[in-house]
Amino acid sequence: MEFERRDAPFVTPATNVPAIMREVLYALIPATLAYVWYFGPGLILNFMVAALFCVAGEAAMLRARGRSVEAGLADCSALVTAALIAFALPALMPWWVTATAALFAVVVAKHLYGGLGFNIFNPAMAGYVVVMIAFPLHLNLWAAPDMGDLDYHYLTLLETARYTLTGTFPDYLSFDAISRATPLDTVKAGLRDLRTFEEIRVNPLMGDFGGRGWEWIGNFTAVGGAWLLIRKIIRWQIPLAVLTGLLLPSGIAYFLEPSIHASPSFYLFSGGTMLCAFFIATDPVSAATSNKGRLIYGLGVGFLIYAIRRWGSYADGVAFAILLMNMAVPAIDYLTKPHIVGHAKTPGKSQ
């Protein structure tokens, strides 16, 4: 009998990239529910806009680069980018802002750097930073979380959709009527005004251990993250390191002088901390590659988030922290090469 020839090993790999990306999307479902619960359906609309432009941008770039469009889209990575952009943006967002972020992420940050696997920067964060600089006003429009007790007008689905499509509010509402400071802004401004953290916490926007609403979005995000850990889609190094990198400096500062510092739990359960730890920093393409390298990378991200929130001019520091650490990856990778079995243990001596 005659047979075809192949090269070993003759075992089909157990996982594939589309499956991994799909798991990531599934893992975002709990966070999505919490987010929509507190901030309304805007997230879903933003995701749809982002997905549309990410996929269109990806397809166009794949075609332009002479790659198979079907195979490129099949990996679902564009959808993950879209989801992360949607989560990073405030729930109320005109479509062109979302579209700008999506297109920049996919076209520039991803494909101009060589496509999936070659991009240095996390595409979603790169896209987010661009609109943060280009549309500061829109990026500051955070609504109040729907806790049922705040004296506040919540937009209906229709009103949200209208704002998404046209960027205008119903006539009886103004920008200022909608806009609320986020907990991060509140704390930052409060501490700057020399109030103590305890005084700031009286603000109805502050929750039990984080920002109101935000803390529960954080919890649900962590649930999704735990799912990814259990499914071995991500490894523990980066999430743990990011949280540690944030917890250590905030914990020390709070321990030394609790009144003038926000509590560590506030750092963990407000803004995009959890999303960053489990979903953004864990993007394998733009993170360090060895386990030791990932610990360093995560610690760096966590510490930078702390530094930006405490001393920087932006309220949340996730995007900048990620992009800065992305740039450090080649150096980290170089410095954390694992010891090859059979080589001399002291670096430099191995041949």
Add this chain to the structure above:
Amino acid sequence: MSAAATYDLGKLHGGLRLPAEKSVATAGQILRAPIPDQLVLPLTQHVGNPSQPIVSIGEYVLKGQLIADTDGSLGAPVHASSSGKIIAIEPWPVSRRYGDTAPCIIIECDGQDQAIETSEIIVDYTRLDPDSLLQKILQGGIVGLGGAVFPTAQKLMQAVTAPLDYLILNGVECEPYISCDDMLMREYAHDVLCGAQILMHALGLPHCQVAVESDKPQALIALGEALGEMDDKRIVLKQVPTIYPSGGEDQLVQLVTNKEVPTGGLPTDVGCVVQNVATAAAINRWVSHGEPLICRVTTVTGEGVVKPVNVLVRLGTTVADIITLAGGYTDQANQLVIGGPMTGKSVSTDRVPLVKATNCVLVLVDAIGEANAKPCIRCGECAEVCPIQLLPQQLYWFSCADNEAKLREFGLTDCIECGCCDLVCPSHIALTSDFRMAKGRMRELADEKARAKRARQRFETRNLRVLLEQEQRDEELAAQKETAREIGPEAIRAIVARARKKPAGDQDEDK
């Protein structure tokens, strides 16, 4: 009784827990394959140079008779595995990495299975000094039966030159599907342990560790019982965890001794000699029973055969002959692999013979779809499982860029081609295959460099020679001048006159 297995073990990085797929083939006993009509015995069934045939076409040979011998360099002799007539010595399809055919001696069996007289070749090895014992093993045609097929005697001769601490018998057999060593240990435990004693004698070592994977409890029991009967305290059983590739030679050394075999080195560099259990058994068959290496246990398995079995088969039997013992192919059979699913080689025809290296004939059903590799997403899973702690993702990157310096720096030459990284890669990149090719390119490059160096050396030698000759000529000339000066002007005039006269004379002669 030292029958209990011990556990204190070193650690291995990474590795994989693979589905064993062995139970079907280990359900029954080892089948004894019948004498085939024809035996195909390649001249090269070992690492080293081909053996030279010492029989001619038409000659009648007996079972166990030497039919091809080494030329004294690295290699192993070949013996006839049954009696019959030599009908050809010609190229035949074989399973090898490079090239598809190799010269083989083809014997038409007469079915008598008549063996050579063994009384003279059986020796009491305890009366031999280690050197003579090694010479004896050399004549048995014995090679490493775990798959590496390095000539055993020469491996041992090399080993005794180093200070040794450990003799490890490898009964790990960690690749899925393969169970020939498991069955051998169950049914021939005594042979394995006697082989261990012979090896200890040959190496002058006072103890031996037999390492068996934890998923082979029956083999462990069989060995334990045999050991109890023999009451040899020097032999210790070790149970090692079921993790692929703990049966790799260097990996096993790491597990048993907690020492890393240095890069580019051998286990002997850390005082270890590793021998496969089947090799040990073969040594005993030869030394104590006069039976050279003419048969081995092979696993015939996979979803592509009807009834997976382990068979004791005469070397030279073709795959086609042996498949019938396993009930034939199933309808879906579409890939024939010699060896295991992780490191085996696929062959295009079942006419290939079973040789000393063939521990497994694997028939698979679903050829995995043509490599549809996606870009590497740097997930690091490959590095997580690499037993050498390499960074396959970086190696792949540098291999795509053909960056030889970086490939060396990141340890490409240390890659044992175990295939672990392939199995976990979500992008389905054929990493191992890529590394195999990159190594090949590197070797070629090294050859080229060596050739270039040789050429340059030749050129430089030539230049030097020319230079030396020139100097010599100059010196001679100078010396002549010196002589001329010494003899004085008259003499020179005389010479000149002579020279002037000469052409005239020449002309005269021409006329």
